[in-house]
Amino acid sequence: MTGQSPRLEGYLRAAAVMLRRLSLVCLLGTIHGPLAHAASDASCKPIIDADKGRASATSWHSKKTMNGMSMEMIRTGEDIYANMGGSGWKKMPPGMVNNIAKAVDSFNVSECKKLGAESVDGVATTIYSFTTTVPGQPTFSGKVWIGNKDGLPxxxxxxxYEGTTTYTGVTAPAAK
Known part of the structure; x- marks a missing residue:
């Protein structure tokens, strides 16, 4: 993380911690990386497939909050922009998609269960619970709402932790 301002480096370090601790469908499954090997049973297939779908989506806007820290990320094509803690939009270095994919590959998802159905911003979804482990980090349990028609989270x-992702009407922000 050399060459960045100390404040940006701090935010990037915090984001890296979030990456390691969140589920594959959180921010950092948000970005890239098929995790076909991560699930230990068939009940996790919808979650793995949702991650793959988001990884192949070339346009999304993700809003996350964890432990009071807010983060937004936008992907348009191969470009990723981040606004961490309201610090303003910054374009991430080239190759960020692939770097995050490597971190996400270490996730292991298990104990997946279908919980029910609910609409998210007008999109019909199915809710799943899951547990994720990342080497060297505490276990993380969560829920994901997966679109019934497109299979996206x-x-x-x-x-x-709370987060949402939209896939339509996404444009690149003015970034520093």
């Missing part, structure tokens, strides 16, 4: 939630 629209909402995620866990202890002290």
């Amino acid at each position: 629209y909402r995620e939630a866990g202890e002290k």
Whole structure:
């Protein structure tokens, strides 16, 4: 993370911690990386497929809050922009998609259960619960709302964590 301002480096470090601790459908499954090997049972297939769908989506806007820290990320094509803690939009370095994919590959998802149905911003979804483990980090349990028609994740939630993702009407922000 050399060459960045100390404040941006702090935010990027905080984002890296979030990456390691959140589920594959959180921010950082948000970005890239098929995790076909991550699920230990068939009940996790919808979650893995949702992650793959989001990874292949070339346009999305993700809003997350964890432990009171807010973060937004936008992907348009191969470009990713981040606004962490209201600090303003910054374009991430080239290759960020692939770097985050490597971190996400270490996630292991298990204990997946279908919980019910709910609409998220007008999109019919099915809610699943899951548990994620990342080497060297505490276990994380959460829920994901997966679109019934497109199989994409629209909402995620866990202890002290909440996030949404939209896939339409996304444009690149003015970034520093």
